[in-house]
Amino acid sequence: MPKKMPKNNKKALGKERLIWMYTQMLRIREFEERVKRTFVEHPGVIRGHTHLADGAEASIVGALATRNENDLAMPSYRCHGYPIVLGTSVKKMMAEIYGRKDGLCQGFGGSMHLADPAHHFPGTSGIIGQAIAHATGAALTAQVKKTGQVIYCFFGDGASKQGAFYESLNMAAVWKLPIVYILENNQYQVYTRVELEDANAAAGDPLSRKAQAFSIPGVTVDGTDPLRVYDAVEKAVKRARAGLGPSLIESKFYRFSAHGNAITVPPVPTQFPEHEAIETYGRKAEYAAARARDPILLFRKKLKSKGVLSEPAAKQIEDSVRAELEQAVQFALASPFPSPEEATKYVYA
Amino acid sequence: MPSEMMYAQAMATAITEEMTRDSNVIFYGQNLGMTDRDPLVRKFGKSRVRITPISETAEMGIAVGAAMTGLRPVVELWMSEFMLVAMGQLLNEAPRLRYMSGGQIKVPLVFKAGYGFAAGWAGQHSNCIYHTMMGIPGLKVALPSTPADAKGLMAASIRDDNPVMYLHHYMTMLGKGPVPDGDYVIPFGVADVKRPGSDVTLVATGWMVTKSLAAAETLAKEGISVEVIDPRTIAPLDVDTIVNSVKKTGRLVLVDQAPRHASVAAIIAGEVAERGFHHLKAPVKMVTALDTSIPYSEPLEKYVLPSEEKIVWAVKSVLGK
Structure with a gap:
C-alpha cells in the first residue's frame, strides 16, 4: 500500500497518485469507524470528547495532495484526518486517543490535541477558531525565514464566525502570508444548522463571500470530489507560494457523524448519537441524500469508470486498510498507561 | 561596566x-x-x-x-x-x-x-x-x-x-x-534583596518596590530595619528567599498594587502560612489596592492604591508600634 505520496510530474494527476488519494480517503474513513466502534466494543477506553472526519475525506485528501513535502497542515480539534495523510503512525494516533503511553502525545493530548511536528503537523487547539491564528503565525515564520512553505489552515463553518478568523485573514492579507484557508463547510456548527448562524448562509450566499472583506480570492468547491478540491487548492497554493498572499476556499461536504460522542457524566457510558440532522431537526431525507453522495463511493466509482481502479485492486486496498487499522486498535489496547507522576512533565520547556 | x-x-x-x-x-x-x-x-x-x-x-x-x-x-x-x-x-x-x-x-x-x-x-x-x-x-x-x-x-x-x-x-x-553593559540575563525565579534588613520582611513588585524602599528609608530613621525583597518574576515565584528572610525577621508585610484577592500578596501569604508559620512573631500584613476599580480623579486614585504612608503604618503595626 503506497503510504508516501507519489511524485506528480505531469499536469494531470497520474494513476499512482489517484490510487494513493483513494487509499488515504479509505484510511481516514476506517480510522474514524474504528474510533466510533471503540465506544461500543470497549466502553470507557476513550474519555472526553472525540470528533470525527467521516464525510471530509475527499476535502482533506484533495487539499493535502497538492502540498510540497515541507508544507504544514494546521487544523482545529477535528484533527484525525490530516496526520493520517501526512504519514503519522495510525497506531500512535489510536494509542493517543486511548490515553496510552505509546500515544502520539504520550497521552497528554487525546483526540482533540494531536500533534506530530516531525510529520509537518505542528499541533492543534481544541478551542474553535483559535488555531486559525496559529496557522497564520506559522505562515509568518515561513515568510520571515523564507522557507518556501505554504501553510494549509483547516477550520469549520462555525469557526468562521470567530474573531480569530477575521483578525487573522486581515493580517495575512495585509502581510501577503503564504497560507491557504480551507473553510470546511460541513453544514452544522456543533448542533446548529449553518443558515441559523451565518449571515452568508442565511442570505443564500456561499461562505466564500467572506473573502471579499479581505480583498482576497474566495471560491466555493464541491468538497465531496477530491479532484475539484485539488484544483482549487492547487491554484491557491501557487498564489501563496508566489508571494501573492492568502486565499479562502469553502469546501462543502457533509459530516456523517454527530458533532462528537454524547457528553455524559461518568459512570454513564458515552457513544456517538444520531447525527443532528435526524436527532435534532428530523431531516432524515437530508441525511440519506448526503450519505448517497458519500465521497468515497463517488470517487471509487469515478476511478473505476476511468479504468484507474479495478475491482480486485479496490478489494486489496480495502483489505489492507482494514488490517492496518485492526493492528492500530490492537496496538493501542495493548499499550500501557503513562505513569501518573509523568503528569508534571512538559509544563515548561 | x-x-x-x-x-x-x-x-x-x-x-x-x-x-x-x-x-x-x-x-x-x-x-x-x-x-x-x-x-x-x-x-x-x-x-x-x-x-x-x-x-x-x-x-x-x-x-x-x-x-x-x-x-x-x-x-x-x-x-x-x-x-x-x-x-x-x-x-x-x-x-x-x-x-x-x-x-x-x-x-x-x-x-x-x-x-x-x-x-x-x-x-x-x-x-x-x-x-x-x-x-x-x-x-x-x-x-x-x-x-x-x-x-x-x-x-x-x-x-x-x-x-x-x-x-x-x-x-x-x-x-x-x-x-x-552587554550580555545581562537575569534567571527566572530568583528574587532580589533590594535592601537588607533585620526587623521586618517586606515583599513588593514593580512600582511598589520603589515605594517600599522609600518607606524603608523613612523607617530606618526611626531605627526600624526593613528587608525589601523583589521576587522579580511571579511565575516561577521564589518562595525560598522570602521564607528564609521571614526566618530571620519573624515579620512579614506584603505590598501589592493589585486588589487584595487578585494579588501576588495573597499567594505569598498562603505559601508563608504553610512553610514559615512557626517563624512568624506577628500576623502577616497585606498592603494592597482597595477592592474597587481604579477611579479617575487624583484624590480617589490615591485613596485606593498603596502608598508609602500605608506601608510605613503596616510595618509599624506588625512590630506592635
Missing part, C-alpha cells in the same frame, strides 16, 4: 541586543515601526519589525503559531488590559500547546505590556491583572522594577523557550539606574 539609563531605554536595549544576537527574534505590535525612519526598522528591516492592526487575538495567536514553528516573537501590546481581549490565546493556547503535545513543541514568545498606570488612566487602563496569569502552568510572568532588571529580564524572556508575559510598570519607565 554599567551605564546609567532609564528603565524604558533598558528594555529597548535588551530587545535590540537580542534581535542582533538571534535572527529568529521578531518584534511587532500596533503603531510600531510605522515608517522607514524607525530605528528598529532601519536596523532589522520590515520583515522582522512589523506594524499590526488593532487585533489582539491575531497578534497573540500569530505569535503562538510563529513560536511553534521556529521564531521568537516579541509582541508589543502596550497595556496589559489589551491582552484581556485575547485571554484565550494568553491563558488557554500559548501555555497549553507544549503540554498537550507531550513535549513535542515549544512556544517561545514574549507578550510585552505596561501596567499599573496610576496617572489618571481610570478604570480600564491602570490595573494589575498579573494574578490570573501567575496561576497558569506553562506561562512565566516577569515584573521588573528597576532599569537593570528591565534589561536582564527582557533578555531572559526572549531567550526562554516558554511563553512569557513581560509586564513593565508605567510609573517606573522614566526611573534611572545602573544597567550592566
Whole structure:
C-alpha cells in the first residue's frame, strides 16, 4: 500500500497518485469507524470528547495532495484526518486517543490535541477558531525565514464566525502570508444548522463571500470530489507560494457523524448519537441524500469508470486498510498507561 | 561596566541586543515601526519589525503559531488590559500547546505590556491583572522594577523557550539606574534583596518596590530595619528567599498594587502560612489596592492604591508600634 505520496510530474494527476488519494480517503474513513466502534466494543477506553472526519475525506485528501513535502497542515480539534495523510503512525494516533503511553502525545493530548511536528503537523487547539491564528503565525515564520512553505489552515463553518478568523485573514492579507484557508463547510456548527448562524448562509450566499472583506480570492468547491478540491487548492497554493498572499476556499461536504460522542457524566457510558440532522431537526431525507453522495463511493466509482481502479485492486486496498487499522486498535489496547507522576512533565520547556 | 539609563531605554536595549544576537527574534505590535525612519526598522528591516492592526487575538495567536514553528516573537501590546481581549490565546493556547503535545513543541514568545498606570488612566487602563496569569502552568510572568532588571529580564524572556508575559510598570519607565553593559540575563525565579534588613520582611513588585524602599528609608530613621525583597518574576515565584528572610525577621508585610484577592500578596501569604508559620512573631500584613476599580480623579486614585504612608503604618503595626 503506497503510504508516501507519489511524485506528480505531469499536469494531470497520474494513476499512482489517484490510487494513493483513494487509499488515504479509505484510511481516514476506517480510522474514524474504528474510533466510533471503540465506544461500543470497549466502553470507557476513550474519555472526553472525540470528533470525527467521516464525510471530509475527499476535502482533506484533495487539499493535502497538492502540498510540497515541507508544507504544514494546521487544523482545529477535528484533527484525525490530516496526520493520517501526512504519514503519522495510525497506531500512535489510536494509542493517543486511548490515553496510552505509546500515544502520539504520550497521552497528554487525546483526540482533540494531536500533534506530530516531525510529520509537518505542528499541533492543534481544541478551542474553535483559535488555531486559525496559529496557522497564520506559522505562515509568518515561513515568510520571515523564507522557507518556501505554504501553510494549509483547516477550520469549520462555525469557526468562521470567530474573531480569530477575521483578525487573522486581515493580517495575512495585509502581510501577503503564504497560507491557504480551507473553510470546511460541513453544514452544522456543533448542533446548529449553518443558515441559523451565518449571515452568508442565511442570505443564500456561499461562505466564500467572506473573502471579499479581505480583498482576497474566495471560491466555493464541491468538497465531496477530491479532484475539484485539488484544483482549487492547487491554484491557491501557487498564489501563496508566489508571494501573492492568502486565499479562502469553502469546501462543502457533509459530516456523517454527530458533532462528537454524547457528553455524559461518568459512570454513564458515552457513544456517538444520531447525527443532528435526524436527532435534532428530523431531516432524515437530508441525511440519506448526503450519505448517497458519500465521497468515497463517488470517487471509487469515478476511478473505476476511468479504468484507474479495478475491482480486485479496490478489494486489496480495502483489505489492507482494514488490517492496518485492526493492528492500530490492537496496538493501542495493548499499550500501557503513562505513569501518573509523568503528569508534571512538559509544563515548561 | 554599567551605564546609567532609564528603565524604558533598558528594555529597548535588551530587545535590540537580542534581535542582533538571534535572527529568529521578531518584534511587532500596533503603531510600531510605522515608517522607514524607525530605528528598529532601519536596523532589522520590515520583515522582522512589523506594524499590526488593532487585533489582539491575531497578534497573540500569530505569535503562538510563529513560536511553534521556529521564531521568537516579541509582541508589543502596550497595556496589559489589551491582552484581556485575547485571554484565550494568553491563558488557554500559548501555555497549553507544549503540554498537550507531550513535549513535542515549544512556544517561545514574549507578550510585552505596561501596567499599573496610576496617572489618571481610570478604570480600564491602570490595573494589575498579573494574578490570573501567575496561576497558569506553562506561562512565566516577569515584573521588573528597576532599569537593570528591565534589561536582564527582557533578555531572559526572549531567550526562554516558554511563553512569557513581560509586564513593565508605567510609573517606573522614566526611573534611572545602573544597567550592566552587554550580555545581562537575569534567571527566572530568583528574587532580589533590594535592601537588607533585620526587623521586618517586606515583599513588593514593580512600582511598589520603589515605594517600599522609600518607606524603608523613612523607617530606618526611626531605627526600624526593613528587608525589601523583589521576587522579580511571579511565575516561577521564589518562595525560598522570602521564607528564609521571614526566618530571620519573624515579620512579614506584603505590598501589592493589585486588589487584595487578585494579588501576588495573597499567594505569598498562603505559601508563608504553610512553610514559615512557626517563624512568624506577628500576623502577616497585606498592603494592597482597595477592592474597587481604579477611579479617575487624583484624590480617589490615591485613596485606593498603596502608598508609602500605608506601608510605613503596616510595618509599624506588625512590630506592635
